[in-house]
Structures are given as C-alpha cells and as structure tokens.
Amino acid sequence: MTLASVVIPSRGGADRLPRLLAALTAQVDPEWEAVVVLDGDVDGSEEVVAAHGDTRVRSIVFPENRGRVAALNAGFAETTGDVLIRCDDDLEPGRDYITHHKAAHETEQGGAVGLCRNRFPDTPYARVYGIDADARFQHDAYRSTNPWRYWAANVSVPREVWDRVGPYDADYRAYGWEDVDWGYRLHEAGYPVRLVRELEVPHFGAASTTVSRVDRAFHSGAARRLFEAKHGRAALGAIPAPGAGLWGALVWASTLLLRSRTRLLTTARAVDTILRGLPTPIGRKLVALLVESSAQIGYAHPAETSHGL
Structure with missing residues (x-):
C-alpha cells in the first residue's frame, strides 16, 4: 500500500x-x-x-x-x-x-x-x-x-x-x-x-477585510521581487508595464500617492469603514485599486516586509 x-x-x-x-x-x-x-x-x-x-x-x-x-x-x-x-x-x-x-x-x-x-x-x-x-x-x-x-x-x-x-x-x-x-x-x-x-x-483563511488583503498584496509584491531576482522577469511571462492603459495609470498614481505600507493600511481601514455605504461596482474598483497598488509598493519597498502573516 x-x-x-x-x-x-x-x-x-x-x-x-x-x-x-x-x-x-x-x-x-x-x-x-x-x-x-x-x-x-x-x-x-x-x-x-x-x-x-x-x-x-x-x-x-x-x-x-x-x-x-x-x-x-x-x-x-x-x-x-x-x-x-x-x-x-x-x-x-x-x-x-x-x-x-x-x-x-x-x-x-x-x-x-x-x-x-x-x-x-x-x-x-x-x-x-x-x-x-x-x-x-x-x-x-x-x-x-x-x-x-x-x-x-x-x-x-x-x-x-x-x-x-x-x-x-x-x-x-x-x-x-x-x-x-x-x-x-x-x-x-x-x-x-x-x-x-x-x-x-x-x-477558511482568506482575507476578510480590505486591510488584510492589502497587507498580503504588499508582502506578496516584495516576495515577487525576490523571485524575479532569482529567476528573471521572463519566468513569469508578460506583465503589463505600470501605467499601461487608464486603469494602469490609476494604479501608478495611487502608488505615487500612498508610497508606503503605513499609508496603505491607513487608507485600507478607511475603505473598510465606507464600503458598506458604497455601490458595489464603485467599492469593488476601490478595493481592486488598493490591492494592485499595494503589490506595486511592496515590490518597490521590500525592506518593509516582516514575518507573521
């Protein structure tokens, strides 16, 4: 057996x-x-x-x-x-x-x-x-x-x-x-x-708030940078350049505005507070914007990552 x-x-x-x-x-x-x-x-x-x-x-x-x-x-x-x-x-x-x-x-x-x-x-x-x-x-x-x-x-x-x-x-x-x-x-x-x-x-361990999802995206972005350093960017295939298209431009502007994990989490807490009162399409786009921006900021600032997630 x-x-x-x-x-x-x-x-x-x-x-x-x-x-x-x-x-x-x-x-x-x-x-x-x-x-x-x-x-x-x-x-x-x-x-x-x-x-x-x-x-x-x-x-x-x-x-x-x-x-x-x-x-x-x-x-x-x-x-x-x-x-x-x-x-x-x-x-x-x-x-x-x-x-x-x-x-x-x-x-x-x-x-x-x-x-x-x-x-x-x-x-x-x-x-x-x-x-x-x-x-x-x-x-x-x-x-x-x-x-x-x-x-x-x-x-x-x-x-x-x-x-x-x-x-x-x-x-x-x-x-x-x-x-x-x-x-x-x-x-x-x-x-x-x-x-x-x-x-x-x-x-049963999925992120249940914008804060937790954004923080995971931040750390994941930092870890992706390590992966690319080891295996090269080509290993992941084509990835849209930051700022490509209207949505990409919004993500890029968000990364420039927020810039750090601390600002990301503060903004994510505010989004969690207002989500209940927003129309679903607007709330969904707002969370998506933060998640994608967080991954970009984590990639740019890997030193801010930590254990414990």
Whole structure:
C-alpha cells in the first residue's frame, strides 16, 4: 500500500487544526501520516494536536517563529511516505482527499495542485470584492498555460520528485512566493504540473477585510521581487508595464500617492469603514485599486516586509 505523508505548517492554528485533523481522520484511505509543524506555539496548538489522539498525527514544535519555509522543510524532512502532500492548516479536505492525491501520481511523475475554494465570513469586503475576485481567480487558473504558478497550500509530489527538486528556498523569509518558487523549480526540472479538480478543498483563511488583503498584496509584491531576482522577469511571462492603459495609470498614481505600507493600511481601514455605504461596482474598483497598488509598493519597498502573516 502507498503511504501518503501530509505536512501541515501552522502558526496560531489552535482554532483551525481541529477541523483539519478531523477531516484527515475521516479519510476513506487509511494509509497516511501527518506531520504538523508548529512555527512557535503561541496558542496551545501542541496540546490541540496531542488531544486529537490519532497516532498517525505527530508534531514538531519550533521554540520561536522561524517562518513558513522552515516549517515546510522541517516537516518534509520528517516524512516517510511515498506521496508527499502539503496541506495548510486552514483547509478542510473531503473524505477522498488522500485517495485523489495518490491517484494523481499513479501514471506519471510530476506535481498535482488542488485549488482552494475560499469560504468568507459575511463582511462588506467579501460581498463587494472577495467573493467575486475568488471566482475570477478560479476561472483563470483552470485556463492558465502555466499551472506551476498555482503551487500553494494544497499540492503533492512523489518522494522521488521532492528529492530531486529539493526543499523550499530559505531566502523567502516573509509572506509569499516560496510556493510559486518551488512550482517554478519543479517546472524547470522538466516535471509536468497539473491542476486536478478533484483536489479542490474549502479554504477558511482568506482575507476578510480590505486591510488584510492589502497587507498580503504588499508582502506578496516584495516576495515577487525576490523571485524575479532569482529567476528573471521572463519566468513569469508578460506583465503589463505600470501605467499601461487608464486603469494602469490609476494604479501608478495611487502608488505615487500612498508610497508606503503605513499609508496603505491607513487608507485600507478607511475603505473598510465606507464600503458598506458604497455601490458595489464603485467599492469593488476601490478595493481592486488598493490591492494592485499595494503589490506595486511592496515590490518597490521590500525592506518593509516582516514575518507573521
């Protein structure tokens, strides 16, 4: 029987882990193990894992925050399975999750990606922007010619492939792009990467306010700059130049006006306050403008990034 190893990076996940661990224990396929890597136990997560009581689940506990890359690499180094799965702690897999990940590697070596379907709390941000943006993201992903760009929270490879590509890059110390980097390296090593619809899972960790979405975009923009420094801008394909078209000009003007993470977050808080009273089309454009501007500002000011997202 093929053993699957599930690596779960977690920080502050005491409220999220019970849902995920219960979903794993309910799997139809019993041949799996899970390694939960606690990136500094700030909320009693170690006790949560221990109380779950499934002997297939074990934990690694860092004494302090070392970042997601360190957590992922420590987890994969601890695994013993033939199929290696990354599963973030804010997902809720269905009963055939392990079965589908194993099946994805029965006929060819490569990478399997399951998209994460965001489950939003009922907030003005979600109603105006988040739900619509998520639907467009899913639509575009399945039509992409570069599926490696969607390497993220719900992915798997055979052990031999992991051993060849190697661990996640420790240079990604803040939020974002450690996963896209690994997907690109997988692609460059000549392995196919496929989006598998059967691997889709509900995701409960999506941004629920303009503030949180803008901050993630800022850090992601900074991490994209690191990716380009390592692999070159051509790796990502054609990206519209800042200022191209009317919308691009608005984004560019916004980046010049806001200029810093502090101003971005102050503006995002103000937008969250007024979203409820704005017509949806106007609110959606306003949030989109801030998100895109934030990514540009993060790209221009990577030194302002930090751990902890």
